[in-house]
Amino acid sequence: MASSSHHDSSAAQRFVLETIGFSDAEKSLLISTFRLTGRRPFHYVEAAAPQERTDIYLVNADNPLAMWQLNARAPSVHVPAVLIGRQQDALAWPLVTKPIHWMRLFEQLDLQMRLAINERARRCNANGAAGGTEWRGGISRRACDRHAPHRPLFEERRLQESVLVVDDSATVRAFMRSRLTPFQFDVDYAENGEKAIDMAQAKSYTCIFLDILMPGMDGYQVCKRIKSSSATRDAAVVMLSSRASAFDKFRGSWAGCDAYLGKPVGEDELLSTIARFLPSARDTAQALLARTG
CATH class of the missing domain: 3.40.50 (Rossmann fold)
Structure with a gap:
């Protein structure tokens, strides 16, 4: 052995x-x-x-x-x-x-x-x-x-899941890269909403981390577009924002996001959030629902 x-x-x-x-x-x-x-x-x-x-x-x-x-x-x-x-x-x-x-x-x-x-x-x-x-x-x-x-x-390690980080801040993109790449995620980056939508249409992402305040199309609009398309709706969308009021979270939920993280993003909250959306986690949740259904 x-x-x-x-x-x-x-x-x-x-x-x-x-x-x-x-x-x-x-x-x-x-x-x-x-x-x-x-x-x-x-x-x-x-x-x-x-x-x-x-x-x-x-x-x-x-x-x-x-x-x-x-x-x-x-x-x-x-x-x-x-x-x-x-x-x-x-x-x-x-x-x-x-x-x-x-x-x-x-x-x-x-x-x-x-x-x-x-x-x-x-x-x-x-x-x-x-x-x-x-x-x-x-x-x-x-x-x-x-x-x-x-x-x-x-x-054998499972295949890499792809993650898309959408943020116009180079600092945030660097932070996300440093926290996600050690876990073998395939991480892509977009600096604005328009590019993010094009990338999500061309490639399947397990999770999309989406800044709210960006030049041009804001995060709420991008989230609505992603969740309204049959090609992209299965991707988990996690909104990133320095605004953390109940109203802001409601807007994110209304736009269709799956989770909401405040900036600055904490490493522990980031890891526990993305773990919820791994295919293995979803499979487990579905199995539990099937047992109790």
Whole structure:
């Protein structure tokens, strides 16, 4: 099996993450945003089946019951934990403070899993030297896992989704480029509404980030045009504006936009918003609706 240092750059290493102690709304936000990690070297997913072993725990440190449940699961150097909360007391595992900064959380999860992989590999080597029995250190967390079915350690990354950023500000375009390209999005740019409409007609976009105040056609008009065309209406339109009054948001909703972000755009809000409109997120939502329908 390929090791973490010798694999196709188009593949992501997959880890099963268990969330503990979060509300349904918080868990939904966490899981949808973790879909973005499928574009990074380390990809975090929920267990696909009850028998799948957890690789890392993500725990609400402000919930005493959750901390008790974590202790009962006996996390270790081979199966670590990351905490989210407001507590600053001495804790056994690293804490990411609220409000959540997504990149800090991703980086902390990556760090803990790198340490765990190294420990698993060390155990693998020690066990092999002592007993001559193969130990799949990249996967196995317990001795009983030696005989568990193999699961893919790496998975192919999904095709890049295309994103269009429509803004006459070079600063905003540069900010969006710096935040989106690390997640392997194919990002295009337009400086005005007319060009944006032409580009959306010529290419399919998962998400269109649309400034409201632009020379010529404003964002509301562009949004109406995009949502009224059968060729472009499926693209999620996220309005960007320094105006954040209830009336401005109502105008955006009336124009057909799917979400509204105030300027300056926060990195965490940007990532959680775009995660909502990934095809995988929409597929999950449709599956849930089908179950309850």
